[in-house]
Amino acid sequence: MPSALGGRIDDLVRSCFALGKEERFEDGMESNFSRTLLSLLNKYGSNFVHSLMPLLVTKRVNAEVAGEALRWLGASKHSSSHSSRRWLLEHLLLNSSSPHVRDGAILGLSFMHDASAIPSLKSAIEKEPYQELKRDIGQVLSQLESKSQCPSSSEKSVR
Amino acid sequence: MPFLLRKIRKVRWLVEADLDWLKEGELPSDPLGDLSTKDNTLSVWHVDTNKSNLDRLLAALASGPDKLSHLDYALFDEALLSKIGIEFRHSPGASADAAANTNWHRDLVELSASKLVELAVGIRAEAQINRLSAMEAKQLVIQGVRSNHLDSTKLRPKLLSEASGDA
């Protein structure tokens, strides 16, 4: 990604998350934050997801806002970013120390209906310290195992 | 004893092991975000002792948002209210299920801040906190529309369209 574009997206990501910090979230309800997030995703695709990653991976945003972002990232039908969104959700499910973030990742993966996430979910359920989240992971696992769906992505170049 | 139902965000109610500033027995403040009052009143739903109306109420709650999603909820014993000294009264609800609005909606009234905190502590200690997956929620909404419990004209367009996909 050209650095000028990357810099611009980084600024937009930061503004978006600053917006989220001021809002009250409710499940299934859109917000200014979710609308902005999805609009950026639709415009910048995987470049936007790549800009999000360091922010979420290095815990530089409010955990509840991060969790909310992951739900909406999972619910999005933006096809070309499917693979990078799924990687991000799986990575945070397996590596984040915040239950808010892991919960957001679980929900995001449940909305993606992608059976490729099954191995990560199986690993996550082993290491999850909260029983409540373990149950939720189990719920998603059952859902995916009973209904295998694998959307494909098409990325040819890895320059 | 009957139960009371309140929609929540489940993850707020997880007590974080790494909150080393939290004294033992204390609740962090995030759960209060799910007990937001208006005019010192909190909206809840009455669930029969045998939970026969639970699915119908969950359908009503699941049909409220902009789009179909999972639904986290807390189900607690009505007796918790008398322990804390909280009064409640029947009042009309605002869901897409008219009968549920008439028969099962309650307002917890005259809520002081301290009673609210006690309620939160009681819910954390005693309530069943569950999650209905998005798929389960969808099935309940579809069922609710088909059985005419839910007035489809009161559903938001995106949610109705998602539910109609399989209806």
Place this chain on the structure above:
Amino acid sequence: MPKKKLPPISSKKVAPAVVKSIDEWQAAALRFTGFPVPSFPIGEVDWWQKVTGVDVELRTSQPKKALFQDEGNLEGGRLTLKLEPMRIDWILAQTDAQDHEVGSDFKTVTLFSAAQELFLKYLSQWFQLNLCPPLRRLAFGAILLHPVSDRRTGYERMSKFLPAVTIDPQGSSDFVYQINRPRASTLVGGEYRINRLSKWLVLTQGMRGIQVGPDFVHVVSEDKAKFECRLELDINTAADFEGPFSGEKVPGMFDELVKLGREIALSGPYGARRSSRARQ
């Protein structure tokens, strides 16, 4: 949905090579790219030092961006390890001061074979130390150069690699040709596809000295323009098959990618389908 089985490679014949030796190409850079599985934790690693046995010359950490880079000069090349979310890159590239045996003024590491040998030596160490994490995709990249006397000669040379394309070597400029010729892997039962991307162009390089004043610009010196044929390779496992590939499987898979890259460098992207036009 059941996966469609990819057809096996229909012919084992390899086309006659356009060049006699792979070392007609110089390697400006060679790259290994691995896309780790989601369980891979992001952070600084000590791989560079462990693989080379020497201290890192330059470490760049940008924790806020989750970017980490270690690099240093080794045996005539500069080895770089870059880590970022979703990606691991090992790159062997030019060093600042390099004597080249082919008589070229271009900055390159060395001839392809020697560069490959050096690169694989370090990668093998990384594999043998079990430091390579499970990957969901991997790629071999290369920038290869062949100096030529002028643009026309460059286009004539390129035509031999690209029989499917008619290039007017005298009357053309700014030609760039990129193509992907996917192929089923010979490993893992042909279950996944390999993208074989190649990009072909002739680059012009020149240096000018200019003097700039308040109301003038003068060209005071000008080097003779230099030309090179440039081939950029990106040989990668297709995105729709995400492994994971264990650390043990990766060396064999990477060997296959390098082999496919060499084939293109020797015979062009069409390999067995060279037309008679190329012989004219």
